Amino acid sequence: MSYTMRDVAKEAGVSVATVSRIINGKGEASPETIAKVKKVIERLNYKPNMLAKSLSERKSNLIALLIPTLNNPFFPELVREIETEANKNGYQIYLCNSDDQRSKVEYYLDSMVNHYVSGAIINSLHVDEKDLSLLEERGIRTITIDRANFEHSYSAITVDHKAGAQDAVTYLIQDNQCKNIVFISGPKGEKSAIDRLLGYKLSLKQLESPIQTKIVYGDFGMESGYQLIRKLLKDGETFDGIFSSNDAMAIGAIRACYEFGIQIPEQVKIVGYDNINMTSYLHPRLSTVDQCKTEVGALAIKELMNLFNNGNEKPNHYELKPKLIIRESS
Incomplete structure (x- = not known):
């Protein structure tokens, strides 16, 4: 059975207004009255109507x-x-x-x-x-x-997505000696995608290494990452590194690589972005940027x-x- 504030008031022998004030911590009541009302509330397992409360208090x-x-x-x-x-x-x-x-x-x-x-x-x-x-x-x-x-x-x-992307690309170039990197960007005009693209470009500029690069644009979905890398491979493109603007597209890229018999990380090294939970359970587990x-x-x-x-x-x-x-x- 669901009880109302009126039921609590009747059982405690006080007014509905008194019960309301005690529940909301407003107005004065004697310690005895407060204790009596709280005891009735507990015994009846009364739950305040939050919708009514929000309507009255806006x-x-x-x-x-x-x-x-x-x-x-x-x-x-x-x-x-x-x-x-x-x-x-x-x-x-x-x-x-x-x-x-x-x-x-x-x-x-x-x-x-x-x-x-x-x-x-x-x-x-x-x-x-x-x-x-x-x-x-x-x-x-x-x-x-x-x-x-x-x-x-x-x-x-x-x-700071610019810094996150810069760290990832610098890692691929300096630590892994990647010479031909594909950057899978998010949609053009999307702020976080723009920031990650800026970080990618900043890394290339600061390192001043003879790196071959290619930028493709996805929609942050797994399917777009899969289709973009699949098309590059189908067209005969070669690369040894992929940096993806998010983990979902990176997962799609991994699938495309495997379909073409490309081993990860032996032939292509991949870094994603987001650090979603499933990246820890992929095979191989996905390197990524944790965005906090x-x-x-x-x-x-x-x-x-x-x-x-x-x-x-x-x-x-x-x-x-x-x-x-x-x-x-x-």
Whole structure:
């Protein structure tokens, strides 16, 4: 049986308003009354109606998390990290998957307001500063992570993808003596893909080595990595190193190499980017760049908690440094 606040009040012999004040820690009541009400709540196993609470207070224990896709394995793993930290702090995640479509972003922005979310973690190319300002004006504290294509005055976490890519390419050239490298980039115009491309080019420029290079553009999906490398091999291209803008495309590239009888790492060395969980279980295990999803999740929630608890807290900008993880594929 599901009990209501009215049932608790009747059983404790107090008013509904008194029960409400005690549950929410507001107003005064004698220690005896508080103890009596809490005992009834425990005996009836009463659970407050959070929807009703959010409607009355125009605030909930929800944090909206807007992500671009669930197809890339990195994002479900990032969601889990953020959700774990949110739950530790008494908050639930309202997951908003935009599929990288502005129309879905607009739908979810409206939905965040309608659900009275307390905060919003934004990872999308299709959100601008006006969107953030609208949320903030409605009392929804915001923080962007990684993919924002613009500078703004609200809280933000970025990862130095340029440095991460530079480390990976330098490793392939200096440590592995690769002379002919294929770079599988993400989509043109996508900020993190652009940053990784810049890091790739910066490494080549600084090393000043006689390296043959080729850039191909994928969509961050396994199939695109597979098809791009398969086409190069079918066309008779040769190379001894592959750096992929994410792990999913690197996994596709590994499959294409095996289909053409190319041994990894003996003939081609491969480094991915993201450090998704499955990379530790591939054969060979994939070298990759860890882009700090655990740290991002913890920091995003910590920043929101600071903003929630301190109304005058100024927004902060953080930049994290990714780490090269060397495994058998290189």
